[in-house]
Amino acid sequence: MLSIGDLSKRTGVKVPTIRYYEQMGLLAAAERSEGNQRRYERQDLERLAFIRHARDLGLDISAIRELIALSQHPHQPCGNADRIAADHLKSVRDKIEKLKKLEQELARIVSHCDGDHAIEDCYVIRSLSDHGLCDSEH
Amino acid sequence: MLSIGDLSKRTGVKVPTIRYYEQMGLLAAAERSEGNQRRYERQDLERLAFIRHARDLGLDISAIRELIALSQHPHQPCGNADRIAADHLKSVRDKIEKLKKLEQELARIVSHCDGDHAIEDCYVIRSLSDHGLCDSEH
DNA sequence: TTAGATATCTCCAGAGACTATAGGTTTGGA
DNA sequence: TCCAAACCTATAGTCTCTGGAGATATCTAA
Ligand SMILES: [Zn+2]
Ligand SMILES: [Zn+2]
Ligand SMILES: [Zn+2]
Ligand SMILES: [Zn+2]
Numbered sequence: 335m336l337s338i339g340d341l342s343k344r345t346g347v348k349v350p351t352i353r354y355y356e357q358m359g360l361l362a363a364a365e366r367s368e369g370n371q372r373r374y375e376r377q378d379l380e381r382l383a384f385i386r387h388a389r390d391l392g393l394d395i396s397a398i399r400e401l402i403a404l405s406q407h408p409h410q411p412c413g414n415a416d417r418i419a420a421d422h423l424k425s426v427r428d429k430i431e432k433l434k435k436l437e438q439e440l441a442r443i444v445s446h447c448d449g450d451h452a453i454e455d456c457y458v459i460r461s462l463s464d465h466g467l468c469d470s471e472h
Numbered sequence: 473m474l475s476i477g478d479l480s481k482r483t484g485v486k487v488p489t490i491r492y493y494e495q496m497g498l499l500a501a502a503e504r505s506e507g508n509q510r511r512y513e514r515q516d517l518e519r520l521a522f523i524r525h526a527r528d529l530g531l532d533i534s535a536i537r538e539l540i541a542l543s544q545h546p547h548q549p550c551g552n553a554d555r556i557a558a559d560h561l562k563s564v565r566d567k568i569e570k571l572k573k574l575e576q577e578l579a580r581i582v583s584h585c586d587g588d589h590a591i592e593d594c595y596v597i598r599s600l601s602d603h604g605l606c607d608s609e610h
Numbered sequence: 611t612t613a614g615a616t617a618t619c620t621c622c623a624g625a626g627a628c629t630a631t632a633g634g635t636t637t638g639g640a
Numbered sequence: 641t642c643c644a645a646a647c648c649t650a651t652a653g654t655c656t657c658t659g660g661a662g663a664t665a666t667c668t669a670a
Contacts, residue, residue, distance in 0.1 A: 337637090339646060349647085354628060369636040371647055380601070388600050390610055392574050395627070405597050412594035416587035419596045423578040426571055433568045436530050440561040449554040456550035458557045459543050462526050463518070472528055475666090477617060487618085488658060496656090507665040509618055533656075 336374040338364075345382045352382065358395055360385050360402065393422055435472045442469065474512040476502075483520045490520065496533055498523050498540065531560055573610050580607065 342349045355361045361381060364372035381402070388398045397418050404415050446457035453459060461467045480487045493499045499519060502510035519540070526536045535556050542553050584595035591597060599605045 337646075348629080350629060351627085353648095358627090367636080367647095369647085371636065383603075384601050387603050389627090390603075391577060391600070401597070401600065404591055408592035409590050411587070412585065412589045412591050412596065413587040415591065415594050415596045416582065416585050419578060419582050423575065423582055426575050426578060430568060430571045430575060433564055433571070437561065437564050437568060439529060440557060440564060444554065444557050444561050447550065447554050449549070449551040451550045452547050453542055453550050453553065454546035456553050458550065458553045459539065462529070462539065463522050465521075465525050465528075475617075486658075489656085491619095492657060505618095505665080507618085509665065527656090 335365075336379065338372045338374070341374050341379060341382060344379060345386050347382055347386050355382070355385060358399075360395065360398060391422075392426060393418075397422065432472070435470050439468050439470065439472060473503075474517065476510045476512070479512050479517060479520060482517060483524055485520060485524050493520070493523060496537070498533065498536055529560075530564060531556070535560065570610070573608050577606050577608065577610060 336344070338349050338352055341347075341352060347355075352361070356363060361378065364374055364378065367373055384402070385398055388401065393401070401415055401418060404410070404412070443458055443461045446461075451457075474482070476487050476490055479485075479490060485493075490499065494501060499516065502512055502516065505511050522540070523536055526539065531539070538556060539553055542548070542550070581596055581599045584599075589595075
């Protein structure tokens with residue numbers, strides 16, 4: 335039986351975060367010691383590792399909740415799980431696209447000024463005032 | 473004199489968001505009508521457009537607050553403004569790098585399953601359970 | 611002029627995913 | 641047995657809005 339601190343050390347998930355996951359319904363409410371402290375088993379360790387890895391890959395809580403629910407029906411087809419992953423991949427790609435546009439505008443803006451002007455002539459300030467100077471929408 | 477709704481229509485910033493910016497100190501407290509409603513002038517319109525554009529480029533409120541403060545001293549050198557923009561560019565680039573790593577892992581994971589297995593054999597579920605299957609840290 | 615429709619006001623709560631604090635209790639080792 | 645460390649609950653704060661409730665103001669048209 336592991337304490338919440340043990341679980342934390344083994345998974346790298348902070349103690350308050352573990353409690354938070356329990357509250358959000360990702361982890362089942364743990365058994366308790368006589369003094370009301372949480373006690374965990376190997377199963378919980380595995381589930382928390384799953385959650386942590388999914389979070390590291392950027393999945394949000396509700397997607398993880400769905401994936402956990404799916405994984406409790408091992409004989410069902412995995413279409414929904416795959417769809418969640420594919421949707422997430424798409425959203426990551428969309429974010430990258432948006433950030434690349436920002437990167438281009440910002441790089442352009444930054445390259446036009448060397449930090450050696452007066453504010454009133456600074457290209458950074460002027461481009462922020464006027465989207466017309468931008469090359470793209472964003 | 474513009475009402476808050478007029479200002480909202482002209483800048484595309486929602487009414488509660490304008491009030492929020494005032495509260496955060498990005499917009500000066502507006503003049504009021506006899507009935508206590510906010511009334512704006514051209515200057516406010518320009519500043520709100522500046523804020524909006526800066527937000528669209530991903531700058532956060534405190535960076536925008538600094539930029540506004542700087543822009544009130546038109547004869548000072550612009551080094552600080554340029555630094556804020558350059559720092560932000562760097563943070564955008566860092567985010568892109570992280571997302572690209574996620575994208576690669578997710579693409580690999582998604583490509584290994586066609587949605588046609590049982591959950592217990594699904595590569596998506598298995599890779600979430602085991603970071604060892606990943607190619608990179610993330 | 612007056613009714614009714616629309617816009618505005620303030621204050622408060624919620625979103626997401628934690629993180630931190632305060633004040634109290636349990637546990638484990640010397 | 642005693643004390644420090646770990647644990648408990650409850651609550652508030654982070655960030656940038658967004659939406660709602662309930663009250664008041666403004667505008668338009670009859
Ligand atoms: Zn400059
Ligand atoms: Zn622009
Ligand atoms: Zn699958
Ligand atoms: Zn991994």
